[in-house]
Amino acid sequence: xxxxxxxxxxxxxxxxxxxxxxxxxxxxxxxxxxxxxxxxxxxxxxxxxxxxxxxxxxxxxxxxxxxxxxxxxxxxxxxxxxxxxxxxxxxxxxxxxxxxxxxxxxxxxxxxxxxxxxxxxxxxxxxxxxxxxxxxxxxxxxxxxxxxxxxxxxxxxxxxxxxxxxxxxxxxxxxxxxxxxxxxxxxxxxxxxxxxxxxxxxxxxxxxxxxxxxxxxxxxxxxxxxxxx
Numbered sequence: 001x002x003x004x005x006x007x008x009x010x011x012x013x014x015x016x017x018x019x020x021x022x023x024x025x026x027x028x029x030x031x032x033x034x035x036x037x038x039x040x041x042x043x044x045x046x047x048x049x050x051x052x053x054x055x056x057x058x059x060x061x062x063x064x065x066x067x068x069x070x071x072x073x074x075x076x077x078x079x080x081x082x083x084x085x086x087x088x089x090x091x092x093x094x095x096x097x098x099x100x101x102x103x104x105x106x107x108x109x110x111x112x113x114x115x116x117x118x119x120x121x122x123x124x125x126x127x128x129x130x131x132x133x134x135x136x137x138x139x140x141x142x143x144x145x146x147x148x149x150x151x152x153x154x155x156x157x158x159x160x161x162x163x164x165x166x167x168x169x170x171x172x173x174x175x176x177x178x179x180x181x182x183x184x185x186x187x188x189x190x191x192x193x194x195x196x197x198x199x200x201x202x203x204x205x206x207x208x209x210x211x212x213x214x215x216x217x218x219x220x221x222x223x224x225x226x227x228x229x
Contacts, residue, residue, distance in 0.1 A: 006036040033057025052079035067094040074115035131211040144208040165224040
């Protein structure tokens with residue numbers, strides 16, 4: 001499961017991100033409201049965690065802009081403002097939950113579980129299907145469904161890569177877009193790492209005998225396709 005964490009305090013942001021990653025989530029960090037608007041509307045996330053007080057675009061204005069673009073990803077607002085009116089403002093702006101600082105990471109994790117369980121939100125997209133394959137993005141398990149189903153466990157990076165391909169099945173995804181999604185928009189990872197993980201995933205798909213393959217589009221990137229014998 002992928003989370004966008006938006007917090008202008010870089011030390012706090014890094015600390016919370018590390019705690020979420022230790023709990024099994026993949027986390028992208030962002031420090032400005034305008035940058036967060038781009039990432040939240042251009043990349044698929046399972047949860048958005050937004051600080052209310054942000055430079056360039058405050059958290060409530062950011063949330064309203066996200067909702068205006070019909071992005072219904074669950075949102076948790078974090079803030080030091082704990083008045084009833086402040087909570088109402090956040091919920092009225094489109095937040096799914098409101099968490100007052102300072103908070104324990106255990107409470108944040110519970111809030112994340114709660115908002116992703118709610119009907120009509122990302123709880124129903126935790127499992128992605130393509131052809132005969134089903135990916136559990138929480139457990140990182142890939143299953144070939146059928147009379148004799150078979151399951152393999154992926155690494156977090158493999159799961160994130162396959163998730164992005166499955167969410168965009170049939171579309172050619174540029175290499176830089178894949179790198180940004182899987183390793184984070186500010187990552188300086190070498191492009192060769194992507195090729196290695198594509199190789200790993202192709203081996204996984206072959207071992208499962210599913211009907212999906214990752215097609216190389218030379219000079220551009222990769223595309224997930226379905227094939228039939």
